[in-house]
Amino acid sequence: MIKMTKYSMYTKMIWNALLRRRSRMLIALLAVAIGATVVSGLVTIYYDVPRQMGREFRSYGANLLLTPAGDQQVMAQNLVANATTLLPSDKLIGIAPYLYDRIKLNEQPFLVAGTHFQAVKKVSPYWQIRGEWPADQSEDIVIGAEVAERLEIEPGEQVTLAAAGSETEKKVKVAGILRTGGSEENFIFLDLSLLQQMLKKEGVISIAQVSITANEAELNTLTQQIGEQVPGVAPRLVKQVTQSEQTVLGKLQALVYLVTIVVLLLTLICVATTMMAVVTERRKEIGLKKALGAENRSIILEFLGEGLALGALGGLLGTILGFFFAQAVSVNVFGRMISFQPLIALLALIVSIAVTGLACLIPVKIATEVEPAIVLRGE
Amino acid sequence: MSLLELHNVSMIYGSVKALQGIDLTVEKGEWLALMGPSGSGKTTLMNIIGCMDKASTGSIVLDGVDFTDVTAGNLTMLRRDKIGLVFQQFHLIPYLTAVENLMVAQYYHSMPDEQEALIALERVGLKERARHLPSQLSGGEQQRVCIARALINYPMLILADEPTGNLDETNAKIVLEFFQQLHREGHTIIMVTHDPKVAELAERCIVLEHGRIANRKDRRIVCREEEVS
Numbered sequence: 001m002i003k004m005t006k007y008s009m010y011t012k013m014i015w016n017a018l019l020r021r022r023s024r025m026l027i028a029l030l031a032v033a034i035g036a037t038v039v040s041g042l043v044t045i046y047y048d049v050p051r052q053m054g055r056e057f058r059s060y061g062a063n064l065l066l067t068p069a070g071d072q073q074v075m076a077q078n079l080v081a082n083a084t085t086l087l088p089s090d091k092l093i094g095i096a097p098y099l100y101d102r103i104k105l106n107e108q109p110f111l112v113a114g115t116h117f118q119a120v121k122k123v124s125p126y127w128q129i130r131g132e133w134p135a136d137q138s139e140d141i142v143i144g145a146e147v148a149e150r151l152e153i154e155p156g157e158q159v160t161l162a163a164a165g166s167e168t169e170k171k172v173k174v175a176g177i178l179r180t181g182g183s184e185e186n187f188i189f190l191d192l193s194l195l196q197q198m199l200k201k202e203g204v205i206s207i208a209q210v211s212i213t214a215n216e217a218e219l220n221t222l223t224q225q226i227g228e229q230v231p232g233v234a235p236r237l238v239k240q241v242t243q244s245e246q247t248v249l250g251k252l253q254a255l256v257y258l259v260t261i262v263v264l265l266l267t268l269i270c271v272a273t274t275m276m277a278v279v280t281e282r283r284k285e286i287g288l289k290k291a292l293g294a295e296n297r298s299i300i301l302e303f304l305g306e307g308l309a310l311g312a313l314g315g316l317l318g319t320i321l322g323f324f325f326a327q328a329v330s331v332n333v334f335g336r337m338i339s340f341q342p343l344i345a346l347l348a349l350i351v352s353i354a355v356t357g358l359a360c361l362i363p364v365k366i367a368t369e370v371e372p373a374i375v376l377r378g379e
Numbered sequence: 380m381s382l383l384e385l386h387n388v389s390m391i392y393g394s395v396k397a398l399q400g401i402d403l404t405v406e407k408g409e410w411l412a413l414m415g416p417s418g419s420g421k422t423t424l425m426n427i428i429g430c431m432d433k434a435s436t437g438s439i440v441l442d443g444v445d446f447t448d449v450t451a452g453n454l455t456m457l458r459r460d461k462i463g464l465v466f467q468q469f470h471l472i473p474y475l476t477a478v479e480n481l482m483v484a485q486y487y488h489s490m491p492d493e494q495e496a497l498i499a500l501e502r503v504g505l506k507e508r509a510r511h512l513p514s515q516l517s518g519g520e521q522q523r524v525c526i527a528r529a530l531i532n533y534p535m536l537i538l539a540d541e542p543t544g545n546l547d548e549t550n551a552k553i554v555l556e557f558f559q560q561l562h563r564e565g566h567t568i569i570m571v572t573h574d575p576k577v578a579e580l581a582e583r584c585i586v587l588e589h590g591r592i593a594n595r596k597d598r599r600i601v602c603r604e605e606e607v608s
Contacts, residue, residue, distance in 0.1 A: 005490075006486060006490065006491065009482060009483075009486045009491040010486075012479065013475070013479075013483070013486075016474045016475055016479070017474050019474075020473075020474035020475075020512070021473075021474050284470065285472055285473075288470045288472070289472075289483070289487065290431075290455070291429070291431060291458065291464055291470075292459070292464070292483065292484045292487050292488075292528075293455060293456070293458055293459025293460075293484075293487040293488055294455075294487045295452065295455055295487075298487065371431070371432075372431040372458070373426045373431040373432050
């Protein structure tokens with residue numbers, strides 16, 4: 001290599017200024033990298049919070065109910081299947097059908113609900129069972145804690161069930177005792193098919209509880225679609241759940257947003273201060289370059305080039321670290337892994353470069369004001 | 380036509396008169412030594428001649444170009460094209476190697492040329508040290524790099540500010556031999572020095588006192604007078 005272009009000399013000067021002044025530039029690089037780490041991490045969390053928290057909220061129970069339309073007490077089970085086809089399968093956590101009635105247990109009347117236990121596990125994960133969950137289509141039952149206390153029944157005991165107004169009795173095993181802290185503790189739960197058979201109400205249910213990860217607007221749309229396209233079914237939102245979910249998510253996102261802005265400002269100040277120190281420290285070098293004939297434009301391009309290279313390097317480092325930071329937060333707080341988002345990585349990189357560029361403006365302006373005469377004055 | 384002509388040049392900073400009514404002519408190929416005590420205005424005069432500062436009054440003509448009223452941009456262009464600077468403190472860019480320091484001067488002037496920069500370093504006996512950083516060079520070597528840098532763009536006028544001020548006797552001798560060689564080759568040199576022995580090497584010597592030229596005689600007489608005083 002004999003002759004080199006002005007551009008390659010420019011690049012050489014920038015890289016050498018960064019690489020051969022490691023200790024100085026490392027501080028600036030760290031400032032940018034830490035800023036980019038936090039920003040990239042927070043933006044990833046900001047993006048992922050609705051998804052993560054949405055799933056968290058699903059552990060508090062159903063957010064959509066499918067009830068019989070009009071004055072009907074029950075509806076055909078296949079209507080629920082029709083409604084299910086309208087729900088996005090990737091967001092659907094579970095659908096638990098319920099048939100409510102009364103039944104005698106050891107000759108005492110109680111409220112009863114027939115359901116699919118495996119579906120209940122998904123829709124109402126907060127149910128605490130002492131004993132075991134019955135398998136679907138088994139004849140084992142679950143009884144509420146209040147019922148168990150009143151009749152002094154323990155898991156594993158045999159009990160006698162009889163439908164009201166029927167002489168037919170059925171001996172079944174109590175697989176578990178349910179605690180929810182709610183009205184469910186006064187119920188007896190058995191497999192839906194078994195109850196339908198005992199009550200001679202095959203193919204009908206009273207209600208279906210749906211758990212789905214969707215915000216209030218999406219749920220409203222789904223409700224409207226089901227109401228219009230599945231006659232006989234009246235969908236209803238569990239407003240308490242959906243609204244509090246929206247409120248909490250909104251506040252969380254606002255918090256993350258604010259923290260991101262504050263971190264960006266701090267990064268801006270930190271990088272600007274570091275670059276200011278760099279310019280002050282290199283006044284003689286700037287003076288010398290001017291004495292050698294450098295125009296202000298060259299000085300601006302060199303310092304801006306150094307700043308932008310720092311921004312790009314720090315941004316790249318921060319974006320990678322930010323992903324691991326977000327991953328750690330997600331795993332520790334939500335217990336789930338997050339996936340790498342190329343768009344967020346690109347955004348963090350661009351923001352880092354832009355912030356560093358912005359932070360360099362004042363120091364670069366100061367650099368242009370340095371007079372070449374200082375190299376002879378010996379200041 | 381003289382290379383440099385200063386007529387009634389003054390420089391005033393607030394109430395301080397750094398230079399007063401300087402008249403000076405330097406011919407092409409001449410070696411002029413500039414002496415004087417601290418605060419006498421030597422640096423101010425060098426800054427004005429080196430196109431790094433503008434005089435408050437008076438006219439300055441360099442190579443036929445009157446730059447009394449030129450803009451800052453034009454002053455930069457004049458400095459880049461016509462002046463070569465050698466500093467007492469060398470002022471090499473610390474993160475660039477010796478050859479890269481020369482190429483920076485080429486970069487601001489026109490186009491960097493590594494081969495030419497290496498030849499310039501060879502001329503000052505530093506080709507083998509071309510890839511060394513300034514911190515890896517001795518004071519004498521750094522000053523030779525500084526001289527090579529001053530010459531790389533073929534300037535009309537070399538301004539040297541105490542070029543041996545930071546050097547030991549051996550290195551000062553080597554550097555002065557370079558200046559003598561440059562003079563023999565026809566370069567025009569203006570050198571600030573405190574050392575009468577260095578000034579003796581010049582063709583002519585002027586002494587500044589309180590911003591005025593105090594004496595303008597035969598260099599040997601002036602320098603001997605300075606030595607005595």
